Amino acid sequence: NEGTNNDEVGSFPANYEVDNIISVASTTWLGERSSFSCYGKETVDVAAPGSSIYSSVPGGGYEYLSGTSMATPHVTGLAALVWMYRPQLSMKQVKEIIRQSTRKLASLDGFINTGGLINAKNALEAAWAFEPPRSPAHAPKSLEFVDVDPRIGTYSGTVTITAASDESDIEYYQVYFVSGAGFQLEPLGGPIPAAGESEVVLEINGSFV
Numbered sequence: 001n002e003g004t005n006n007d008e009v010g011s012f013p014a015n016y017e018v019d020n021i022i023s024v025a026s027t028t029w030l031g032e033r034s035s036f037s038c039y040g041k042e043t044v045d046v047a048a049p050g051s052s053i054y055s056s057v058p059g060g061g062y063e064y065l066s067g068t069s070m071a072t073p074h075v076t077g078l079a080a081l082v083w084m085y086r087p088q089l090s091m092k093q094v095k096e097i098i099r100q101s102t103r104k105l106a107s108l109d110g111f112i113n114t115g116g117l118i119n120a121k122n123a124l125e126a127a128w129a130f131e132p133p134r135s136p137a138h139a140p141k142s143l144e145f146v147d148v149d150p151r152i153g154t155y156s157g158t159v160t161i162t163a164a165s166d167e168s169d170i171e172y173y174q175v176y177f178v179s180g181a182g183f184q185l186e187p188l189g190g191p192i193p194a195a196g197e198s199e200v201v202l203e204i205n206g207s208f209v
Helices: 068-085 091-100 120-129
Strands: 024-027 046-049 053-057 061-065 142-145 154-162 172-178 184-193 199-208
Touching: 024 068, 046 068, 068 091, 068 120, 091 120, 154 172, 184 199
Parallel strands: 024 046
Antiparallel strands: 053 061, 142 154, 154 199, 172 184
16 A cells, blocks of 8 residues: 555565466546555556445444555455356466456556456456366376475475376376365466376475465
8 A cells, every 4th residue: 555566666465476366456436546556567467446445344333444455355256256156267267357357447557467447247257258177087096295394384395196097188287285165276386297107296395375
């Protein structure tokens, strides 16, 4: 809420370049960028209403509040709506749907990457056209990993995957973090091509989560 350019001075976690983050700017009810909102043509994805939002407050009351913390719940809610409609979609696909379905506004052009305000109707229509990822019929036999990093929030060690006995429909192996709800999150390293080996090994060195 400093009203600064995230392209020049990063604001975190919004500036992390990972697939499970959508960076959100705030707008007024007129669709103009809120004066307090950070922006960034390269680093901020979409905009949502965040000025004078009627919100619950501690003690059971309600107040009009402003901030990007008022804008981001709109995007979270839209992501949940898209996932409810198409639960098979991947996290990356949901992010792309939200980005592609914005309503373009002249007031946001040049300030955020998509130049648009989120739009639920457009997002649900766009979600229908996306083909969800499909797991191969032949799965790996097993996966083993022992974390050897004592630091909280980081992981280090060797991931050993016992390859599928039949790799005819497998292009590559990749390891992901999975949320408590079972959603695929950030990948650990890049994809490892299936090459007919009995084991696939991935070395992890201080991966942060």
